[in-house]
Amino acid sequence: MTSRPAETLAQRKRQLVADELTQAALGLLARGGFDAVTVDEIAAAAGVSKRTFFRYFASKEDVVVQFLTGLGAAMREELASRPASEPPSTALRHTVWRSIDACAGQTERTLRVVQLILGTPALLARFLERQAQWREELAAVVAERLGLDPATELYPRLAAGMALTAFHTVLQQWSESDGTKDPAVLTDGCFTVIAPALDAVAGE
Amino acid sequence: MTSRPAETLAQRKRQLVADELTQAALGLLARGGFDAVTVDEIAAAAGVSKRTFFRYFASKEDVVVQFLTGLGAAMREELASRPASEPPSTALRHTVWRSIDACAGQTERTLRVVQLILGTPALLARFLERQAQWREELAAVVAERLGLDPATELYPRLAAGMALTAFHTVLQQWSESDGTKDPAVLTDGCFTVIAPALDAVAGE
């Protein structure tokens, strides 16, 4: 009676283990900090071996940063789907907002994860690494929208960089305010500041 | 005949070892990449033990990223020394230029180091981590210049973030062009793009 008998059976078991691992990791890392908890402990708490942990996550950081997976692709798609007639500031604001909204959706857990990331150097580094990737991807889309050569033109990378600076700043403020401040308001605030630069130039 | 007999004696020996280590590391890492070379090999090439390597550098990444040390402090000082009457875009452009100039000074070696950093995930992550620190520091100075509260106001962090985005973009373009493009021109180009956002707001 399963609507999807094939392929879901094994995959749901897999998802189950992954969830268990994530749950255990987040619980342990929340108290004690990132360095104080070993992978062995996380695996033991989830009832699997260390080896199995690494079959699910590429690194210890990945357990925490995993929820960012696909965010880059989502942003790129969102930006690509915005009408080309839209000014860059509007298109990018929607792009960033999509990510913020996806992050800040289930407020409680996500907030603590974000605080953990921003407060742990090793995690922050991974996070920043991802952002750097996203910047390249977004820059490519921006360049395409405007018909610019991303290799020679400065604008695409700068625009993508500014948008991600806004993204990061919103997350910071949100995290530091313990979820008090409204992400939507923060996002709009950021984009009113950077919009003049985003919309001023266009071509050359 | 030494103008400074005291305290320099031991410290110059230390500097000698550090230089030897850096030299060996950069040489080995240039070919083979970052992961292919072990700390033991670097230490052996410099004629010291692995343990001694870690007495000079906190991590394997540090050997490469070390030349960034003090760059953050230099930027902060530069920004703090700019007249308060100067528009933010001008002050920040000089701040960034100071770092670019310090980096791109001895073109040949620095270029390869920058290319190594930007092309190696682990190194890029460390680099980005530093930038994040600098951003906080610069944001604090910007806030002070304008008499804003960095905890509630969005502008300082955004301004610092945009400046560092410019910094990063210049380094990227410079590195990808194999040193062909002029860093000074690139820096000016970046700041003409972001200046509208930097100067538009000021207070509220």
Add this chain to the structure above:
DNA sequence: GTCATGCTTGACACTCGGTGACACATGGGG
């Protein structure tokens, strides 16, 4: 010249993140 002091180093052992190899279980399809 000799001894005491303090800093630097090497050697060793150890922890922890991460990977490769192999062996074992389960489960589904011929």
Add this chain to the structure above:
DNA sequence: CCCCATGTGTCACCGAGTGTCAAGCATGAC
């Protein structure tokens, strides 16, 4: 019933990074 595929545990291993201790070597006092 057997075969194959996938997921898992165990074990061995590598490399980064740290603590400890003893030896080397400089300096300075007597």
